[in-house]
Amino acid sequence: MRRSDASAQIVxxxxxxxxxxxxxxxxxxxETLVPMGALAAALEVVPGxxxxxxxxxxxxxxxxxxxxxxxxxxPEGRRVALNVxxxxxxxxxxxxxxxxxxxxxxxxxxxxxxxAISDEVLDRLDALxxxxxxxxxxxxxxxxxxxxxxxxxxxxxTCTLDRSVRIVRITDQSPEFLQFAEQxxxxxxxxxxxxxxxxxxxxxxxxxxxxxxxxxxxxxxAGKILVEPAR
Amino acid sequence: MRRSDASAQIVxxxxxxxxxxxxxxxxxxxETLVPMGALAAALEVVPGxxxxxxxxxxxxxxxxxxxxxxxxxxPEGRRVALNVxxxxxxxxxxxxxxxxxxxxxxxxxxxxxxxAISDEVLDRLDALxxxxxxxxxxxxxxxxxxxxxxxxxxxxxTCTLDRSVRIVRITDQSPEFLQFAEQxxxxxxxxxxxxxxxxxxxxxxxxxxxxxxxxxxxxxxAGKILVEPAR
DNA sequence: TGATTTATTTTGACTAATCAAAATACCGGC
DNA sequence: GCCGGTATTTTGATTAGTCAAAATAAATCA
Numbered sequence: 001m002r003r004s005d006a007s008a009q010i011v012x013x014x015x016x017x018x019x020x021x022x023x024x025x026x027x028x029x030x031e032t033l034v035p036m037g038a039l040a041a042a043l044e045v046v047p048g049x050x051x052x053x054x055x056x057x058x059x060x061x062x063x064x065x066x067x068x069x070x071x072x073x074x075p076e077g078r079r080v081a082l083n084v085x086x087x088x089x090x091x092x093x094x095x096x097x098x099x100x101x102x103x104x105x106x107x108x109x110x111x112x113x114x115x116a117i118s119d120e121v122l123d124r125l126d127a128l129x130x131x132x133x134x135x136x137x138x139x140x141x142x143x144x145x146x147x148x149x150x151x152x153x154x155x156x157x158t159c160t161l162d163r164s165v166r167i168v169r170i171t172d173q174s175p176e177f178l179q180f181a182e183q184x185x186x187x188x189x190x191x192x193x194x195x196x197x198x199x200x201x202x203x204x205x206x207x208x209x210x211x212x213x214x215x216x217x218x219x220x221x222a223g224k225i226l227v228e229p230a231r
Numbered sequence: 232m233r234r235s236d237a238s239a240q241i242v243x244x245x246x247x248x249x250x251x252x253x254x255x256x257x258x259x260x261x262e263t264l265v266p267m268g269a270l271a272a273a274l275e276v277v278p279g280x281x282x283x284x285x286x287x288x289x290x291x292x293x294x295x296x297x298x299x300x301x302x303x304x305x306p307e308g309r310r311v312a313l314n315v316x317x318x319x320x321x322x323x324x325x326x327x328x329x330x331x332x333x334x335x336x337x338x339x340x341x342x343x344x345x346x347a348i349s350d351e352v353l354d355r356l357d358a359l360x361x362x363x364x365x366x367x368x369x370x371x372x373x374x375x376x377x378x379x380x381x382x383x384x385x386x387x388x389t390c391t392l393d394r395s396v397r398i399v400r401i402t403d404q405s406p407e408f409l410q411f412a413e414q415x416x417x418x419x420x421x422x423x424x425x426x427x428x429x430x431x432x433x434x435x436x437x438x439x440x441x442x443x444x445x446x447x448x449x450x451x452x453a454g455k456i457l458v459e460p461a462r
Numbered sequence: 463t464g465a466t467t468t469a470t471t472t473t474g475a476c477t478a479a480t481c482a483a484a485a486t487a488c489c490g491g492c
Numbered sequence: 493g494c495c496g497g498t499a500t501t502t503t504g505a506t507t508a509g510t511c512a513a514a515a516t517a518a519a520t521c522a
Contacts, residue, residue, distance in 0.1 A: 013479090015478080015479065035499080035500090036500060037499060037500080045480070046480080046482075047500060047501080048481075048482085048501070049479075049480055049481070050500095051500065051501055051502085052479080052480085052502090053478095053480095056478090067487095067501080068486095068501080095352070098359070099352065099355040099356070100355070101351070101352070109348075109349055109351075112347040112348075113344070113347050113348065116347035117343075117344065118340055118343075120332070120336070121326070121332070121340060124330040128329070128330065244509090246508080246509065266469080266470090267469075267471085268468095268469060268470075276509090276510070276511085277510080277511060277512080278469075278470060278471080279470080279471070279472075279510090279511075279512085279513090280510055280511070282471055282472085283471090283509080283510085284508095284509075284510095298470080298471080298517095299469080299471080299517065299518070
């Protein structure tokens with residue numbers, strides 16, 4: 001009985017799901033080896049812990065471990081990871097669009113819920129929300145079939161000066177940053193242009209489309225905001 | 232800073248939450264001592280495990296352990312347990328009323344979710360659902376303030392013969408029983424009467440109000456269906 | 463009362479996940 | 493080609509939660 005979708009057969013603990021999810025986020029393509037230190041940092045465990053866990057995951061056939069070089073997902077591991085990520089982002093979308101929660105809070109909430117919801121609830125949530133392509137932060141939601149449709153975008157730090165652009169994604173999920181972004185109206189969908197960049201000062205000046213309101217932003221912050229040409 | 236509601240300050244693992252929740256279900260009044268064996272059976276662990284865990288919970292001040300006699304919740308433990316039960320039943324309600332899930336499936340689903348949702352999500356879910364008093368099985372939902380409004384009802388096995396009654400609650404949450412009940416239209420709200428009881432045979436005959444359709448039911452099953460006088 | 467059954471507790475061992483710190487491998491520079 | 497620094501792996505210990513089975517207490521019954 002062949003199945004083409006990405007429903008998870010494997011029973012993974014939430015720890016396992018977290019390791020796989022972070023491996024996916026650290027190497028979306030699935031090709032590049034993730035250094036053990038990077039994985040450990042992402043999971044906020046000491047490197048030794050990550051090594052131990054990765055070896056166990058390798059035994060399960062969920063990751064490929066190249067000792068001293070790094071680790072990457074197997075196709076099976078990737079399948080599980082995509083399903084977790086899909087849950088995370090659909091839950092975020094639900095929390096913002098249905099429960100009207102603050103978008104700065106939903107990340108941590110989804111971090112718990114992604115391990116608790118079944119595939120059936122996932123599907124129904126997806127339908128209820130109208131099969132969204134991205135979550136409230138603009139992050140792409142993996143399809144049921146496990147396709148992660150993730151594009152390369154310019155950022156406010158790299159886009160053309162004085163061209164009108166639209167924000168498509170905020171890549172920093174921390175409540176602090178999201179709160180800051182919201183307060184300045186910097187959300188997916190917002191149209192604006194970079195009026196000026198002062199590299200030595202690490203600052204840039206923004207101008208909202210159809211308004212004379214200006215705001216300035218650090219280069220670091222700007223690099224976390226992905227944009228596409230408007231219109 | 233005095234707080235009157237039942238929001239949980241204590242950080243309990245889901246194991247701890249399950250022990251407390253089952254203690255509440257086994258002794259709703261909070262007075263009666265629950266024998267260790269009963270608790271262990273409810274949690275599907277061996278008795279020794281329950282003893283160990285209960286001693287730990289007693290150290291935390293969440294339960295009172297009377298060795299060899301049994302265990303009961305402290306006010307603090309009860310507060311936490313009520314909050315978990317509230318989550319469980321509101322989640323069930325959400326799954327049935329919003330996601331349109333089969334009511335036979337939602338119990339197991341809620342079993343996971345009750346440990347993953349925050350108090351804020353809980354409150355928003357409650358508001359979204361219009362502050363329901365009972366879940367889809369008719370089980371009372373504890374209030375935010377920790378009041379569990381649970382009445383004593385007759386069952387189909389004990390109610391007056393030939394009196395019209397309305398189903399208010401199904402006390403067996405197993406998918407099998409719920410599926411069976413649904414197939415026979417035995418859900419909270421349904422009005423019917425017991426046409427006949429045959430005690431030696433352990434059977435009873437039901438008649439739906441406003442219909443000549445009859446059904447028969449075992450006494451055991453009937454005892455799981457709580458009713459109140461209709462109208 | 464004393465023997466037997468039953469419930470509970472204790473003991474010892476196991477698994478998953480973690481950390482601290484020691485051991486090891488690899489890299490770049492000279 | 494060696495030396496020092498950095499990343500990784502290994503080792504030993506810890507915590508939460510569990511089970512199996514032995515020990516103990518209480519209840520029942522003759």
